[in-house]
Amino acid sequence: MAGKLGKSTETMLVQAGRGQCPNGTVNQPLQRASTILFDKVSDLDQAKKSRFDTGTVFYGRFGTPDVFAFEQAMSEFEGGAATLAVPSGLAACVLPLITFLKPGDHVLVVDTVYEPARTSLDAFISRNGVEVEYYDPRADIAPLIRDNTKLIYLESPGSLTFELQDIPAITAAARARGVLTMCDNTWATALFCKPLELGVDIVVQAATKYIVGHSDAMLGLVTVADSALHRPLREAANWVGYHAAPDNVYLAARGLRTLSARLTQHQNSALALAKWLEQQPGVAKVLHPGLPSHPDHAIWKRDFQGASGLFSVLLDATDRDTAIRFAESLSMFGMGFSWGGYESLVLLGDPAHARTATRWDEPRQLVRLHIGLENVDDLKDDLAAALAASVQK
Secondary structure, three states: OEOOOOOEHHHHHHHOOOOOOHHHOOOOOOOOOOOOOOOOHHHHHHHHHOOOOOOOOOOHHHOOHHHHHHHHHHHHHHOOOEEEEEOOHHHHHHHHHHHHOOOOOEEEEEOOOOHHHHHHHHHHHHHHOOEEEEEOOOOOOHHHOOOOEEEEEEEOOOOOOOOOOOHHHHHHHHHHOOOEEEEEOOOOHHHHOOHHHHOOOEEEEEOOOOOOOOOOOOOEEEEEOOHHHHHHHHHHHHHOOOOOOHHHHHHHHHHHHOHHHHHHHHHHHHHHHHHHHHOOOOEEEEEOOOOOOOOOHHHHHHHOOOOOOEEEEEEOOOOHHHHHHHHHHOOOOEEOOOOOOOOOEEEEEOHHHHOOOOOOOOOOOEEEEEOOOOOHHHHHHHHHHHHHHHOOO
16 A cells, blocks of 8 residues: 555655654654743744644644654554644544534444543533434444534444444445544554545544554554644644653654554464464354454455454353453463553453443353464463363363
8 A cells, every 4th residue: 555655554654754853863852841942032922823733843732843753654654634642542532522522412422432432421521511322333324313413433343342334334424414523443553444545534543552562651643634623633632731742652653663564463363363263162253353254354354454463252151250260371461451562461351331322142251362472373372271271161
């Protein structure tokens, strides 16, 4: 897939945002700043007037050249007009909501949305007079759009049960009614899916995960298809005090350079293990869009160029104690939230408590796996031993 200069994605990821490096350095130097000094009052006044313009150095909270360079690189990667870095993935999910929704508006949100974002919608956005309605990820969206619908929130796939959405169909229906769309693309990143090319207006993601890639920094990204959406997002980010820490941006910029190599290995190892797990006693089902057995596999083949390292399995067990034994028997999988780092992770899931538009009636225990960069045969041996110790009869 070609970038702006006709280069491959891999080359673009290495080169984008580096043209402004001073003194011949390979990487943008880290710039920590609060106060910015000016020689003249007129210069300070001008910077204040243009403080929401990308590239204006006015005060540390508004960004510094290293942050602007990373945002530029991400815009090129996403194929967008502009990008804004914010403190976390959740901050990125919330920013378009507080920017474009007002009392009396209606927002449609996919029922499989990232659970912390759902909590923010229910506990914060809805109390400000915004009507939040959740929808089935596989539903026809057109009949759900109202006259006061201002925004449709997509996430494809859902990061626990991995339903895919028909993004082009949803964005076409939204555009016909003048409704904005936003999509959480953390799972695939722009390496494997470009929602802006599928008609989405705003892409959000947790750079905490695959962009940083080492589980040691938090960062969120908001990329827009139309530059007219960028200014209100930058203003809202300032009013609520968002600031992307330069140290975290530096780590994300570093991670961006190796994303293609890392994510390709995540994909290859995860698909190999997902296929293997489908054949194992003790595993009832594997939820991975890259598998032909997945109900949305055709959409994945149409809209995605690959898959990441995150998927879920349904154990052939209905009791939580068995799932606990399985997770605690693993020696190479850490147990914890998040994903996208170089390490493998396991997490027990319970989708039922975070659904309203759909029902999760599956009695078998769900376990989410993130496949890291370890040797795939070592991970397979670990999974086999854990299944033998807990589920297999």
